[in-house]
Amino acid sequence: MLRRIVGALRLDPAIYRELKGDPTATIPALLVVALCVLAAGVAVLPFGGLAAFGTVAASAFISWTIFVVASYVFGTKALPGPETQATLGELVRTLGFALTPSLLLILGIVPAFQVVVVPLTFLWVFFATLMALRETLGVGILRALLVAVLSYTAAMVVSSFLLPVANA
Numbered sequence: 001m002l003r004r005i006v007g008a009l010r011l012d013p014a015i016y017r018e019l020k021g022d023p024t025a026t027i028p029a030l031l032v033v034a035l036c037v038l039a040a041g042v043a044v045l046p047f048g049g050l051a052a053f054g055t056v057a058a059s060a061f062i063s064w065t066i067f068v069v070a071s072y073v074f075g076t077k078a079l080p081g082p083e084t085q086a087t088l089g090e091l092v093r094t095l096g097f098a099l100t101p102s103l104l105l106i107l108g109i110v111p112a113f114q115v116v117v118v119p120l121t122f123l124w125v126f127f128a129t130l131m132a133l134r135e136t137l138g139v140g141i142l143r144a145l146l147v148a149v150l151s152y153t154a155a156m157v158v159s160s161f162l163l164p165v166a167n168a
Helices: 002-009 013-020 023-078 088-098 100-109 111-137 141-162
Strands: none
Touching: 002 013, 002 023, 002 088, 002 100, 002 111, 013 023, 013 088, 013 111, 023 088, 023 100, 023 111, 023 141, 088 111, 100 111, 111 141
16 A cells, blocks of 8 residues: 555556556545545644534545546546546545645644645645546546546535535
């Protein structure tokens, strides 16, 4: 699992192809997601305590889940490439490991670090997501970018309805 985490952090396309083809990587991918949403919750502890921790962790997990489903719909149904053959499970695995840079959010427990850690994490996750989508869907970077943007938008819109307290 550590080798795959490092490979995901390095944006190694071979790791994402390997994850796509390995159904046994689903549980480890979900473990990575769980650790990442907990790290996001820890980052807000200094500002909002346990209530903020719970809200942020729950909303991060829900948003990620919506993003994966939206990526499946946009990537395999609405905008597939000529060679696209991906399942929801494959996207769970690759997009789960693409979230790995979010582990850095644990450093956000120190408020002064958030100025650097949050933007760095966002960008790193975004590029890892593009790699995961490109390798899982078998598409070029532009189509992966379009699927990512549409899926992020869908996740934000749906989350705003599902999580009105977190967005207020």
